[in-house]
Amino acid sequence: MKVVKFGGSSLASAAQLEKVLNIIKSDDSRRFVVVSAPGKRDDQDIKVTDALIKYYKSYISEKDVTADQTWIINRYRSIIDELGLGQGILEKITKAIIDLANLPIDNNDFLYDTFLAAGEDNNAKLVAEYFRKNDLPARYVHPKNAGITVTSEPGNARILPSSYDKLEELCDSDEVLVIPGFFGVTVDNQVCTFSRGGSDITGSIVAAGVKADLYENFTDVDGIFAAHPGVVHKPQSISELTYREMRELAYAGFSVLHDEALIPAYRGKIPLVIKNTNNPDHPGTKIVLKHTGATIPVIGISGDDDFVSINISKYLMNREVGFGRKVLQILEELNIRWEHIPTGIDDMSIILRGRELTPIKEQEIISQLTRKLEVDEVEIERDLSIIMIVGENMKNHIGVTAKAAEAFSKKHINLEMISQGSSEVSVMFVIKTEQEKAAVRALYQTFFETE
């Protein structure tokens, strides 16, 4: 049994929806379909979700909303007409869109969420109708009826653990169930949306709830590449990736699925595959708990910029009990999130994302380190990038770090810092941002082109 999620670009037009229908029809075990709102058809297009935001803004500022409503309704209408669906579904969607402008504005914490969620919700109705018209028994299920009960945090809903039992009951259905992504319902029956990566989260939750054998996440790419295609020319795609490797790659620049979307599937031990709606025969990238066979040592190379290093030195620092903890306390009190703390003997660096260190916080840190901890020197180093080589199988290959370091050395790339932890799932290099692309290319050449 499979849960299949389609992103906005897979649902943007009749032509795309035909591909979706064929994908579902081609495999009987695809029983649950989670849908996004219609995405852009081309670069000039507007996403339905963005049109809903505009509609919401007009409504709360008490402007005339007719044009906003019309644009959204017409967007659905064009898909309905192209697909040759009946007037019934268009009337339903039209009513739902117009009814939004009857919701109370005052004391309504969930108004914005309800507007936004309409994109997915109405698309799910449309998709279910389209399936039925094409001899695929299907049924639209509202998250309330599916059992997707969430916390009352507008824009940042979290699933309640009790939901999973209710979700499991969905398995009893003979029809394909079409569920709108991106939102759940609170115990008070309010529509409440997930954070970034919303529809992916819904798919992940449904997969965990129905104990799916596989969660298929259809996008518009053939899976995940071993390096960024904007940096490396035609990089290989990765056939199998563990959740852990995915997290490590995502950390430094890879952004196919949002972390939070992975948690329910990870916890439920559901494997996930990222596939391409436009090329469904491509096996895509499978994300698994454990690798199934022997793999190459390095599975992917990622790079991300805008890191900063706070370099601290103090003679005999290493004799001072609690020194490191005090440094981290200062950061915590300033609400600064750090990433890594490579330490020498009398020196310590704190690596953090550039956005964490505003000029005011920078001054405050320098002042506190100097005053409270009496450090000899503090230096702020900006414009750093983190490059990571990732692969769970690295630990079985001696010399991976040596090869990586040699690749840098040959290209005259200076390693500001290097850190390989005990997990041996990744090795992290800190370099100057100006050398980031050269570094990724050098590593790609070493680990993917010569083997």
Place this chain on the structure above:
Amino acid sequence: MKVVKFGGSSLASAAQLEKVLNIIKSDDSRRFVVVSAPGKRDDQDIKVTDALIKYYKSYISEKDVTADQTWIINRYRSIIDELGLGQGILEKITKAIIDLANLPIDNNDFLYDTFLAAGEDNNAKLVAEYFRKNDLPARYVHPKNAGITVTSEPGNARILPSSYDKLEELCDSDEVLVIPGFFGVTVDNQVCTFSRGGSDITGSIVAAGVKADLYENFTDVDGIFAAHPGVVHKPQSISELTYREMRELAYAGFSVLHDEALIPAYRGKIPLVIKNTNNPDHPGTKIVLKHTGATIPVIGISGDDDFVSINISKYLMNREVGFGRKVLQILEELNIRWEHIPTGIDDMSIILRGRELTPIKEQEIISQLTRKLEVDEVEIERDLSIIMIVGENMKNHIGVTAKAAEAFSKKHINLEMISQGSSEVSVMFVIKTEQEKAAVRALYQTFFETE
């Protein structure tokens, strides 16, 4: 102007003292001589300091102390006789040794320190007398008169900052001043000893006080070797080392001078040289604030065992503000000193010295990490060694880490962890202790034998 310190083996016999005299006579600028107590003449011998400890124990347990006194007096007598010094000095030393047994036992926090310090104190008198008899104008100076005023912490005295001004007055003397090492005097006129590395500390303090051009520390080795002679066959000796490099090397196994002994000289910006009394023409190893010329990238390789790693993993650890600080807080509350914290994305290791982690503390840490921080996994890894390559000039040489990692890889040595901090004074490798010697040899070969 130079301050010269001699260790116990340089002062153990008349033959050794002749070398000392020649060293002082050969250079007019050697104006201050700091001496240890007479050391062992051979492997079977007893150090005067150890004989004093025995004497102290007999005295406080109210046993007959005659034998203890006689042994110590005879030890000085044999040197005095061999050197042909007069009875005057022997009588002075005899009286000083016997008088120890007249000191009050009760409510005397400084009794042990006073016994111990007698080894250095009487030796300074002897050395001054010997110098004078050999046409070298010299004078014994008690630390009280020198101005070495210290805190009232028996066995762990620390110099009072005000001492330095008084010490500077010593410069006015025309004679060579002979000062006993290892102890100072409290404001209440009590003898109070320094901790480990005591005479080295005195030398360092005097050098800083008189603003010496050089602090010469005479031992029985030709300086510091680039790697441990027990591991590498006939390693090169290092001609010049910065304080910083010295600290980094000392961290992982090098132990020529004790850290604390370096501080006054370091703060006073006094260069230091480690030389061999038995081979004074050898230039030895100079310890400086900054390198004077171009140097090789790696100046020394050290290795130390008995490290432990606590490996923690928790899914999405890296999203949790304050996680690292909480881990360090737990360690601090258990009074455990950590060394390094290499971090991955969802994992973190804490590297510490094995002695810090008693079985009880180990259980407590595992329990607290699991209970308070809800980690997914904690694993304790023992029998680890830290290998360090050290050199301030590494930062100007791209590829040092690559060469080191390659050297390990060729010898099939698996890197458990690797860390290169922003200072680039050292790169640290964590490996299994069983591979420590092979690792040091591989690095020595790479950085010292092929260049």
